[in-house]
Amino acid sequence: xxxxxxxxxxxxxxxxxxxxSKGKKAYITPVDHVSFAIERGEVLSLVGESGSGKTTxxxxxxxxxxxxxxxxxxxxxxxTHIRGNALIEYRRDVQMIFQDPxxxxxxxxxxxxxxxxxxxxxxxxxxxxLQEALDNLxxxxxxxxxxxxxxxNPHELSGGQRxxxxxxRALAVNxxxxxxxEPISMLDVSIRAxxxxxxxxxxxxxxxxxxxxxHDLASARYFGDRIMVMYxxxxxxxxxxSELVRKPxxxxxxxxxxxxxxxxxxxxxxxxxxxxxxxLEGRKGCPFADRCPFVTEICRETAPQLLSVDAAHSVAxxxxxx
Amino acid sequence: MSQQRxxxxxxxxxxxxxxxxxxxxxxxRVNLTLYPEEIVGLVGESGSGKSTxxxxIMRxxxxxxxxxxxxxxxxxxxxxxxxxxxxxQFRWSQMAMVFQSAMSALNPVMTVEEQIIDTLxxxxxxxxxxxxxxxxxxxxxxxxxxxxxxxxxxHQLSGGMRQRVVIAIAIALDPAFVIMDEPTTALxxxxxxxxxxxxxxxxxxxxxxxxxxxxxFSLVAELASRVAIMYAGRLVEVTKSERLQLLGNxxxxxxxxxxxxxxxxxxxxxxxxxxxxxPDLVDLPTxxxxxxxxxxxxxxxxIDRPELYQMEDGLVECHLFKGAKEVHYV
Ligand SMILES: Nc1ncnc2c1ncn2[C@@H]1O[C@H](COP(=O)(O)OP(=O)(O)OP(=O)(O)O)[C@@H](O)[C@H]1O
Ligand SMILES: Nc1ncnc2c1ncn2[C@@H]1O[C@H](COP(=O)(O)OP(=O)(O)O)[C@@H](O)[C@H]1O
Ligand code: SF4
Ligand code: SF4
Ligand SMILES: [Mg+2]
Ligand SMILES: [Mg+2]
Numbered sequence: 006x007x008x009x010x011x012x013x014x015x016x017x018x019x020x021x022x023x024x025x026s027k028g029k030k031a032y033i034t035p036v037d038h039v040s041f042a043i044e045r046g047e048v049l050s051l052v053g054e055s056g057s058g059k060t061t062x063x064x065x066x067x068x069x070x071x072x073x074x075x076x077x078x079x080x081x082x083x084x085t086h087i088r089g090n091a092l093i094e095y096r097r098d099v100q101m102i103f104q105d106p107x108x109x110x111x112x113x114x115x116x117x118x119x120x121x122x123x124x125x126x127x128x129x130x131x132x133x134x135l136q137e138a139l140d141n142l143x144x145x146x147x148x149x150x151x152x153x154x155x156x157x158n159p160h161e162l163s164g165g166q167r168x169x170x171x172x173x174r175a176l177a178v179n180x181x182x183x184x185x186x187e188p189i190s191m192l193d194v195s196i197r198a199x200x201x202x203x204x205x206x207x208x209x210x211x212x213x214x215x216x217x218x219x220h221d222l223a224s225a226r227y228f229g230d231r232i233m234v235m236y237x238x239x240x241x242x243x244x245x246x247s248e249l250v251r252k253p254x255x256x257x258x259x260x261x262x263x264x265x266x267x268x269x270x271x272x273x274x275x276x277x278x279x280x281x282x283x284x285l286e287g288r289k290g291c292p293f294a295d296r297c298p299f300v301t302e303i304c305r306e307t308a309p310q311l312l313s314v315d316a317a318h319s320v321a322x323x324x325x326x327x
Numbered sequence: 328m329s330q331q332r333x334x335x336x337x338x339x340x341x342x343x344x345x346x347x348x349x350x351x352x353x354x355x356r357v358n359l360t361l362y363p364e365e366i367v368g369l370v371g372e373s374g375s376g377k378s379t380x381x382x383x384i385m386r387x388x389x390x391x392x393x394x395x396x397x398x399x400x401x402x403x404x405x406x407x408x409x410x411x412x413x414x415x416q417f418r419w420s421q422m423a424m425v426f427q428s429a430m431s432a433l434n435p436v437m438t439v440e441e442q443i444i445d446t447l448x449x450x451x452x453x454x455x456x457x458x459x460x461x462x463x464x465x466x467x468x469x470x471x472x473x474x475x476x477x478x479x480x481x482h483q484l485s486g487g488m489r490q491r492v493v494i495a496i497a498i499a500l501d502p503a504f505v506i507m508d509e510p511t512t513a514l515x516x517x518x519x520x521x522x523x524x525x526x527x528x529x530x531x532x533x534x535x536x537x538x539x540x541x542x543x544f545s546l547v548a549e550l551a552s553r554v555a556i557m558y559a560g561r562l563v564e565v566t567k568s569e570r571l572q573l574l575g576n577x578x579x580x581x582x583x584x585x586x587x588x589x590x591x592x593x594x595x596x597x598x599x600x601x602x603x604x605x606p607d608l609v610d611l612p613t614x615x616x617x618x619x620x621x622x623x624x625x626x627x628x629x630i631d632r633p634e635l636y637q638m639e640d641g642l643v644e645c646h647l648f649k650g651a652k653e654v655h656y657v
Contacts, residue, residue, distance in 0.1 A: 054516075054517065163604045166604070193542065194584055195583060195584060195600065195601040197600070198599055202599070223589040226591065227589035227598060261516065261517065264521075265520075266545035266549055267588075267591045268591055268592065269592065274517065279487065279517070
């Protein structure tokens with residue numbers, strides 16, 4: 006690790022949002038002291054239930070929102086609080102693909118307008134060079150016949166085609182790093198595999214790194230080199246994908262695995278309740294304690310630290326299953 | 328099983344919507360039979376006609392939708408020969424449905440108890456208020472919701488709890504047959520699993536058959552004993568769930584779906600998509616509707632719609648299976 010610094014390094018990231026609780030002002034912290042790194046050319050899958058803070062991490066990385074504290078370093082540059090031109094420049098290296106391929110496209114712009122804009126603005130292409138880059142890019146993401154697709158509006162495209170437009174637009178600036186936030190969850194089964202494969206092929210072609218956000222462990226394993234499991238704003242476990250699926254050490258990871266369809270072992274769900282996690286600032290102990298079959302006194306008092314069980318496998322639990 | 332009287336019989340059922348561009352053939356000559364206490368999965372992509380078929384069975388088609396041909400029988404009774412009044416009695420007491428948008432299925436200004444009692448008393452005029460209250464308690468108990476939530480409003484419940492309430496209402500009148508249209512799609516995997524476990528648990532005490540609609544293959548294969556696969560309004564395959572573990576001897580569309588899903592624990596981690604996109608239902612491809620996307624397509628496929636062929640434990644609508652026994656309904 007020490008030889009070459011990571012492409013993305015997130016350290017002690019903390020994001021809070023104000024809420025009103027019983028008439029008083031309070032905060033929730035969906036990203037609660039989170040640290041992780043992503044190497045060049047690596048895909049990190051981020052898995053967790055809805056509301057666990059995945060999108061908030063993605064938005065902080067994109068600097069769509071500004072972290073409350075902690076640091077985000079991308080390509081050795083601290084981008085935690087940059088603004089103005091520095092931020093515009095940063096967005097050339099980092100792009101995001103959203104869950105809803107319709108909401109993220111402009112309904113009155115054609116496909117070519119969507120993709121041409123960043124090509125012109127960030128890559129300073131024009132005339133024949135611009136046209137050629139556009140055609141190549143659309144072809145590369147599978148939007149063929151290019152001549153026909155170029156002039157279509159989003160509403161004339163299927164969900165899968167729209168997601169391909171979003172991918173082409175993201176690639177247009179030659180990014181180093183993509184945040185893909187549940188990019189396939191709204192697509193049909195027969196279309197999902199094509200998008201996943203496309204993202205996988207692009208990784209090699211463009212030497213891209215990804216943060217792949219999903220609630221589906223099977224696709225997290227397929228696409229991700231590593232998987233990071235989140236619960237209640239904190240990281241519970243990180244490991245190489247196959248290791249995490251085969252040898253989960255955290256009780257919450259085990260619960261997720263047990264619940265995922267397609268798991269050959271059917272068992273009763275290993276949970277003691279189905280309470281949602283508490284995100285209130287100042288909560289104490291392990292966020293999973295209310296549902297955990299292995300909970301003890303210490304779990305309710307002290308939040309467990311994320312510690313290595315071996316080189317590439319870390320767990321935040323007082324009583325990990327090893 | 329097949330000696331028993333079926334709870335649901337679909338014979339050559341077609342449903343269309345009128346549109347500016349012509350009729351949308353949302354359901355196209357579908358044949359399917361469900362037996363008592365059986366769970367059958369109905370899977371297909373968005374727009375393949377799953378919900379339309381469900382509404383047709385319930386005789387709840389709205390707007391420009393109409394039953395274009397075919398017969399639908401529930402407990403041996405032709406649903407479309409009932410009078411309006413008979414239908415009102417029949418629905419919910421013999422057949423019930425959990426709708427795709429469960430959140431909107433609940434009335435936001437009524438408590439859980441009021442909604443259950445309302446359903447009971449509308450259909451069982453002879454039921455007293457105290458009987459209905461007692462039944463509401465039983466039902467909540469059945470779906471594992473604390474009785475204190477009888478007085479809760481829908482917005483005070485989590486997504487999973489609301490879905491349990493909707494299921495409780497669907498089975499309130501002891502129907503023989505329940506359609507569940509994507510009851511868990513909007514929920515997290517853990518909540519989804521606990522609701523599926525719950526459904527199977529309830530089914531041990533209360534005996535009803537389920538047509539379970541979903542787009543999630545792996546999920547349906549675990550829950551149902553048989554799975555029907557829908558493509559562009561047609562049932563292209565009906566198979567035993569176990570057979571979905573194995574590639575080979577499936578309709579090419581089923582085969583494609585099986586190759587498209589990443590497996591959680593298998594060693595093999597490559598997946599393939601199905602090229603192209605589902606067709607426009609106003610302007611269906613000639614012959615086999617899957618032919619523009621099919622890797623096995625040959626000349627006949629573009630001209631003739633394939634017959635349904637009987638396999639060892641299922642049905643397949645594809646020319647590749649010619650030579651197997653043809654099945655003729657009607
Ligand atoms: N009111 C309507 N008017 C015209 N066409 C309609 C109408 N409702 C549905 N359709 C069309 O009928 C077809 C089947 O729709 P249906 O809702 O049954 O699909 P589905 O399989 O339930 O899809 P999903 O998985 O998205 O719920 C689609 O092509 C749809 O566009
Ligand atoms: N801009 C915001 N203001 C207030 N609360 C927010 C905001 N964005 C997200 N949240 C809350 O933060 C929590 C985590 O949300 P999110 O990161 O979107 O989770 P996920 O992507 O894992 O589903 C949720 O409780 C959500 O309601
Ligand atoms: S720290 Fe305690 S409560 Fe949290 S997951 Fe581990 S055993 Fe369970
Ligand atoms: S009938 Fe022909 S086109 Fe249709 S699925 Fe079979 S082989 Fe493919
Ligand atoms: Mg999200
Ligand atoms: Mg539907």
